[in-house]
Structure formats: structure tokens, C-alpha cells
Amino acid sequence: MTKTNDASSLHELVAKAQNKKLETISSFKEALSKKNSYLIMEGDDGGQIYLVCPMSLIKCDEEVLDGLLKKLDAMAWKDISMARLYYEILIPNSIVPGGMGGGIAEEKLWVHKEFENNYSDIQKMLVCGKS
């Protein structure tokens, strides 16, 4: 089982350094009900943000998210011990801190450029629970 729902240490450290409040959400269920809540998947302990997606677009269940994280990590780093998914309240169009350019909290699904060719497949999994 991958690490899920853990707050990002990188985000905590960056937020403290910038005197900003990091708004984390501890569960999938809660994230679905909160406004401006986002799903974030990362690898390499924050060294690469895999995807950022508004929770309002997520229609699949947690198991699908877990499987997707494993797939993305197998493509990018092959070290699932350093990959995780979590939920945060974000300002739309703000930057999600991370290595390799970080991520962006858009109104639609955002994926790292390494996964651009897989965008539609990822979107299908999140929206329909299918790959």
C-alpha cells in the first residue's frame, strides 16, 4: 500500500519558510466535500509532482488513485517508497511546490510533462475509474 493522505514534508517546510498556512485534508472523503480541494500525487519525496487535479473532477475511488500512483511512479522513479498522494486546499492557478518545476493547481487535470502523452489515460482513470 502506498503512503496516502500524508502531508507533504516539502510543502510544510516551504509554507513555514514563507509564513503561509498549509491547508491539508486528511481523508479522501473529506477532500471530496471541500471547496478548492486538490489531489496531488508526487514521487521522489516531492522531487517530481506527478499530477494535480481538482477533487471536484474525481469520480473514481481511492483504490484507483492508489493504482494510478503506482503506475506513474513505475514510469518516473521506480521507488514507490518515496511516492505519495495527498489532498490540499489550494488557490486555483497557484504553484504546487516540488522539484522539476513543481505543479500547477489548474481548474482541470494538470500532469507533469513527463506524462503528457498519458494525459487522456490518466484522465479516464480519475474520472471513470478506467485505464
Added chain:
Amino acid sequence: MPKCLGEPIQTTFYPNGKPKELSDGDKWGVAVMGSIASGGSGVLAKVPAWIKDLGTVSAVGGKASGELEKQSTRSYSGPKPVKVETESTWGNTGTLQKHFEKHGSDFSSKNSLDYAEKANDFYNRAQNGDFRKIVGEDGAQRYYDPAGNTFGSYNKDGTTRTFFKPENGSQYWENQINNSSKNVVNNSSKNVINK
């Protein structure tokens, strides 16, 4: 005084800047890398026991850092000798090259070993307590230096997990503020008042 790897070597291994004596049962010899003498960060390298078959390896060059000089006295036709490098400070050496490829440019690193060395230096500086720190339940230590915008993640034993400069959003917010300021200036110059 030159030493041979075939002889017992009283030496020190610095995976995290804190000296740790090797036990007699340890099958690894240790050699000092001369090129990394700076600041006492003491990057040392492991040498597998079989490399003794290569002949003598002398530490020359005088100073504490020493310099490694191979003096092969016998021919060797086995596998290519392992790198005697700074990889001992990297947790999972199999991932070092990929980390260098993805994050090395953050630090203008010349190669994977240069990158690993910088990661280890960052860890050693972090021990002074200057950086922000979070320790995970698994003992992983994560440090962030806001001044240099540098993040390092390390195993419990001090070996590196990852090391990079994150996009932290600060430039994004500065741009937003600057754009807002420009709009205010432009609007005021045109005497535009939004109500």
C-alpha cells in the same frame, strides 16, 4: 605512511559527517579520496575486499585527506573494478544516476558524483541546525534551506534519498504582485476607476 589494503587499516567512514569505526568483521576496506579534502566533510569510499587482489593501494600525498594511488603489481582479468567514489553517501546507489539526470542541473553538477557530494555537504551543513527540518516516522530527515531554496531528504543513517531545488512558488507570487502593481499603475495613469 603508505598503507596496503591487504593490511588492516584503521580508518573512519563518514556517511553523515559523524565518524564511525568499522568493525573487524566488516568485509569492506576503506580508502580516502584525495579530491574531497574540503571542509572536513570527509567523503570516503568503500572498496570491496576482493580488490586487494589488484595489488597494493597506497595512500600518498601527506595530508589527512590523502590521495589514492593504485600501484598494481599483478595483472587482473576479472570484472571491471568498482568505482572508488563518493557513492557511499547515497542511500540507494542504483538511483543516483537518475537523480543526477533529473535534479543535477539544479546545482550545476558536473556529474553524478559531484551531485552526490553536494547533497552530502548540504546534509553536513544541516547538522548545524541552520535549516528547517522534519523527521518522519521512518526516521527520514528532510531539510529545507529557504535562503538557497534547497531541499534534501536523508535516511536515518544520513545517506541521501533525494536532493533538489523545488519550484517554491515565490517567483509566481512575485509575478502576480508585479502584474497587479503594473495594472494599478496603468489604470491610474489612464484615470480608470473600477467601482
